[in-house]
Amino acid sequence: MRRLILMLGAAVGLLSACGQPHPSHDVAYYRANADARQAEVADCSSNPGGASASDCLAALKAAGEAESQRALPYQPPASRLKNPGQL
Numbered sequence: 727m728r729r730l731i732l733m734l735g736a737a738v739g740l741l742s743a744c745g746q747p748h749p750s751h752d753v754a755y756y757r758a759n760a761d762a763r764q765a766e767v768a769d770c771s772s773n774p775g776g777a778s779a780s781d782c783l784a785a786l787k788a789a790g791e792a793e794s795q796r797a798l799p800y801q802p803p804a805s806r807l808k809n810p811g812q813l
Contacts, residue, residue, distance in 0.1 A: 750780055756788035763788050 756763040766785035774782075 750778060751784060753784045753788050753791075756785045757791060760792070763792070 751762070751766075756766065763785050766781055767789050770782035770785065
């Protein structure tokens, strides 16, 4: 009986150590959620071995895209023709 109680206690202890898995997000999620992107990038840089690799890559890619859009906005040049379709 004591052995059964010990085995049940060990099983409960092992199962309670397994927390909820960290939800995995893609680049589109991090592109749309700046707060989550900044938090994930900070977590990846402060704890490189403990964070999810796919989340880190997605957050870093989205951060790079956001920085590119901020730093290098592209405006196509205005046409010098009044009717460019009628050449």
